[in-house]
Amino acid sequence: MGEYKYIGKSVPRVDAAEKATGHIKYMSDLSFPNMLWGKIVRSKYPHAKILKIDTSKAEALPGVVAVVTWKDVPGLNGFGIVIPDQPVLCEDKVRYIGDAVAAVAAETKEIAEEAAKLVEVEYEPLPLVDDPIKAISEDAPKVHDGGNVHLHTKIVRGDVEKAFKEADLIVEHTYYTGRQEHAFLETESGVAKLEEDGTLSVYAGSQYPQRDQMQLSRCLALNPRKIHVVSYPVGGAFGGKDELTIQPILGLLALKTKRPVKIVLSREESIISYWKRHPMIMKYKTGVKKDGTLVANKVEIYADTGAYASLGGPVLNLAVEHACGPYKLDNVYIDGYCVYTNNGVAGAFRGFGVPQVTFAMETQMDIIAEKLGIDPIKLRKKNALRRGDVSPIGNKLTTSVGTVAVLDGVKETDLWKNKDRIEKVDKERPWIKRGFGFALTYQGTGLGIGLPDYGGAVLRFREDGGFIVGVGIVDYGQGTGTSYAQIVAEAMKCPVEKVSVILGDTDLTADSGPTSASRGVYTGGRAAVIASNRMMKILKEKAAELLSVSPEDLEAESGYFYVKNQPDVSISYEKIAMEFLKTSGHLPQTEGYFLMPIADIKIKDAFGLPHHIFAYSGHLALVEVNTLTGQTKVLEGAEVVDGGIVVNRQGFEAQVEGGYVMGMGYGLMEDVKIEKGIFKTVNFSTYIIPTVKDAPKRIQTVPVHDPEETGPYQAKGIAETVMVATAPAITNAIHSATGIRIFKIPATSELVYNLLKEQRKNESTD
Amino acid sequence: MKEFNYLRADTLSEALEMLEEFQGNVKVLAAGTDLVVRLKGDMVKEENILDISRIKELKGIYAENGIIHILPLTTHTEILEYPDMKTAAQILYDACKSVGSPQIRNRGTLGGNVANASPAGDTIPALFVQGAKLRLKSKSGERVISVEDFFTGPGRTVLKPDELLVDIYFPTMSDDEVGFFKKLGQRNALAISVVSVAAKLKKSTEPNKFDKAFVAFGSVAPTVIRGNRVENALMDSVVDSPEKIRYIAQLAWREVSPISDVRASLKYRQDMSINLLYEGLLELYKNGWNRRS
């Protein structure tokens, strides 16, 4: 990799200075003359018929400019990435406590809030659907007329029942995972504004401006060209801003009032109203031979998607696809249900269904290793998928497969090297127990088969000889923008400081698909390489013309073209830019589009499956459990990650560290509690996320350099896999420390304490 | 959030004047780290807010005749940074250290923590076992009460509408006194106590015996409470083994009357009252009943 100037280096983030100094303007910082404030009226019941909506009192309040209800929606009163089943404003029924029923625009935020309280809605409560398994039964009350099963995906390969008969050991358990909240710093916020030419500008942080534009055009019955979406910068997203949130309501209010309208959600409204990670109930039955060979896996998955579809279907399918882990398995039976309930709404979240099944499968693997007395790494290696193998769901893995490289890399971590020196029981405080845990995972890059998946980039040559790269992908903290700058600088042979990046704008950037599925660097990066190669050709030809040589004689370096073997004959990019302006009056622009490669086969009845490219990671944890209180402290963590070739070393480490801590929160504390459809944890006083004091003192990052030929500079995406297996690494470590098994996350202190208490009870009765 | 009338007093007498004038329709504001949260949630019925944060007479720490006085507007950080506080009032010191985060400790005041009267207020159990007294003052006079007599329920105190808390004081810990403050939260910072326990023991000349014992629990009753049964057991026994400590700690079960909420269940809080006390005592025992260095 020595030949690269920027790829693999710790190039500082392009947005570091403006973020560190507070100069960056997020959408919640925007303000326009004559601006109104919007407020959304939300349902009072988790499931009810709407009998009547009376807005007259709200309209009469001085300072109120408009009140909108379903009657004001000019287009389709529905949105949703897969099926638009969620009303912009509910007409006859509400399906969760955050459902939007009306909205107000007023001169001040306070008046808007006051007016929202004056909107009178008469409801007739309907029976609640809050248990995803009960919801499946025929006689359960229905959230949607079509029934409560939004999607059922079943994949059967081989014959599990026969294989179980041949197995030496069968491990069977049911697993439960929590409802994790994205907890981005910036809540759903933004401004919509009608421009003089009739264009509707929508400034709201999100993950895919062009799809927002499409969905908004459908709801608002507006030509998409008359909608300008700006979705960058964003104060965090993690999947929670993939779907629309407040944008259609902002649009409605701006169209009706013809004035700019702003909405900033409170933390409470944000938590109640929008997407969460799907809680899942997973029944696992795994059969294995004495030597550790996996022979069968039977999995049932129930995903609680809440009131509306959004991305619930694809989330379930990713869970199904990854349910068996990166292991060879020829007999599988995976039966998944994505179920509607009145428990809020669930949607996209970093990992997208994979953290749930990874928790289950990696606990199964840990149990098997223990029962058979096989080292956990050896057990995984024995079953590891390798390049050329057929995956558990039946596709051949033809791209890079890092399973073995990751497992070998584990031995390079300090945690592994020192694991036998861990003091299992604290000498001074013997009620403190320590343990080490491991978990392995993988995560598909990109959208999967059947979904058009492409990257797009526009590259503009700048007057000063630099470049502007415009990609529709949004950098919501993961560092994609900096990677694009590095990729363009590398491809254009120019200083990275001379590359500026524009993201997430329907006017200024190329459609590059959603910022999701670990695909940002991979797809947008490849598109940027293609656009760069085209630009290079144009510049080279111009330089050749100016130097009166042939293009083949030229070599580019640091913003100059040199004539080979004549180092003193050169021309700068800046000079070339001036020549372009002189001769044609404008500077060249190129575009690059990249179609994502797809797998060899399509899995029957499983939309989007399989994926073709995967990133792999191994997660390690050293924990300390206080057996008096059940508190778990993660002392140290490590991750071995196969993301192909690393584009930005510092960004890579930041992803690992952030992902690890997010996975730790998922494993130990995070769960939005909903009882009878009502949210019990609506802000950070009760919805607990880790602080810096909870983070391990060190998280080691060990990249595995396994090049992925199809990627930009042979890179893959890592944004999700880095958080996916942290929870089971930690719960496996809790087991190694204490002997108790965690089948439900978050493993809160109380849960761990209760299990320890039960263990003591059983010991004393044995 | 509803509107309210903002008033500011720059001296103590001004503040007492205003308190008398508004007769109960006024809420005192110190740093506001508790009050502003309540204001935002529309949980304050008073229409006037009296900002006392700039009253210099109510800020500061001094020691006099073996008594430490902490004036109510002193912040948690100022307490932690006061020379020798760690030795003189180790239990309160540890409690202040556990409050919120650096930002909250830099603003939040001891007076606010006490007057807020939360059963989860972290300095309160520490002040209980440090034997603190509170001086309450109004325009017409003043009185001194024990911190234990101050609270009447969650968020409720014996403060009269025209009274202000003006001094919090307690004796310096002597060399033969040891103790601890232990807090169990849902995480390691910015956590509201699920259970907290404070204890102070005055060692007897005989080994493993105590002349005096003070134990208090937070978050397990409508107010912070003393654990008299535990105290009596500690004073009446030779505390010479982990088993003995366990046995005594189990008495905590009879002291506490917790509830279940979204943070923890009743049962867990009950068990934790025992186990935190046990852990704290055991740590001291293992250290030969000496303070940790």
Ligand SMILES: Cc1cc2nc3c(=O)[nH]c(=O)nc-3n(C[C@H](O)[C@H](O)[C@H](O)COP(=O)(O)OP(=O)(O)OC[C@H]3O[C@@H](n4cnc5c(N)ncnc54)[C@H](O)[C@@H]3O)c2cc1C
């Ligand atoms: C994020 C966060 C984390 C927190 N973490 C903790 C924690 O870990 N542990 C903990 O115990 N607390 C915690 N708190 C609560 C709070 O910070 C503390 O209780 C703090 O000490 C309150 O002091 P204050 O000056 O801000 O009080 P204020 O909010 O100004 O006042 C609190 C109450 O006391 C009354 N009051 C204040 N001073 C006087 C006086 N001199 N006389 C009469 N009445 C008075 C006020 O009228 C009000 O009712 C936290 C708060 C926040 C926001």
